[in-house]
Amino acid sequence: MSIRFIDLHSHSTASDGSDTPAELVRKAAAAKLAAIALTDHDTTSGLDEAVREGRQRGIEVIRGCELGVRCEHGELHILGLWLPENGGATPLDATLADLRRHRAARNHRIAAQLRECGVDIEYAEVEAISGGESVSRLHFARILHEKGYVPSPQEAFARYIGPGGRAYVAKKTLSPTDGVALLRSVGATVALAHPMLFRYPGNGFAEWLDDTVADLKPHGLDAIEAYHSEHSQADTRRCVDLAARHGLALTGGSDYHGAGKPGIALGRGRGGLRVTTAVLDSLKERRLRQGLPV
DSSP: OOOOEEEEEEOOTTTTOSSOHHHHHHHHHHTTOSEEEEOOBTOOTTHHHHHHHHHHHTOEEEEEEEEEEEETTEEEEEEEESOOOOOSOSHHHHHHHHHHHHHHHHHHHHHHHHHHTTOOOOHHHHHHHTTTSOOOHHHHHHHHHHTTSSSSHHHHIIIIISTTSTTOOOOOOBOHHHHHHHHHHTTOEEEEOOGGGOOOOSSOHHHHHHHHHHHHGGGTEEEEEEEETTOOHHHHHHHHHHHHHHTOEEEEEOOBOGGGSTTOBTTTBTTTOOEEHHHHHHHHHHHHHTTOOO
């Protein structure tokens, strides 16, 4: 039997990706993936569309999202997989709605601060480039690049809209423990996303990460995202060891955004990423042992 592959970390126009949820699933079909998870930032609005397209294409679509959570040294990302169908009445729905309201206010502040920096920008331009979906800093970066203020969208973050930038505005976030507990409260499998990308100040990162995972596990942390486009082989090995020490599962995905992250392909990352269905099977087995649906 041939080995099949999956991608459990991807983004659509519902947050800061460039493909609609349906387009994303069609790309997964073209790549012959067995399953994908749509994990947009702080929103579940694209999930129904992706699931419908997945049924038509014969691809398993796992309902997910990615939460940004704030710890003492910066922002961590938490993935929730197997979210319940949208009903609008869960604690997660209420929290995401509150985060979206704060994000909208933050985006207006970013636009205002960019104007104070001499950038010719109106918020309506940012909304237009977002295609009617959730506005993110990536959309600001695209405009700054297109107007010639920066040589690349990445430079926009360094110079203007990233931490330390002239127009940076911090976003409202949950604590790591609250984020994990919130996702678990709706029956999600919870994973720490791309931990080796965290920018820890100074030495002691390995010890800090080990302590962080130990702190989060009692609140419902299930897995570590070991396989990721930006993880080196050494990073992946460290994540595998970390998960083993704490009795956690493994997950992985490309973190595909489309045009926003050029060079990262769905299911393939930068070319060497291949996450097999064995990873998905292991996660499902863990859920079944927990009495959760798959």
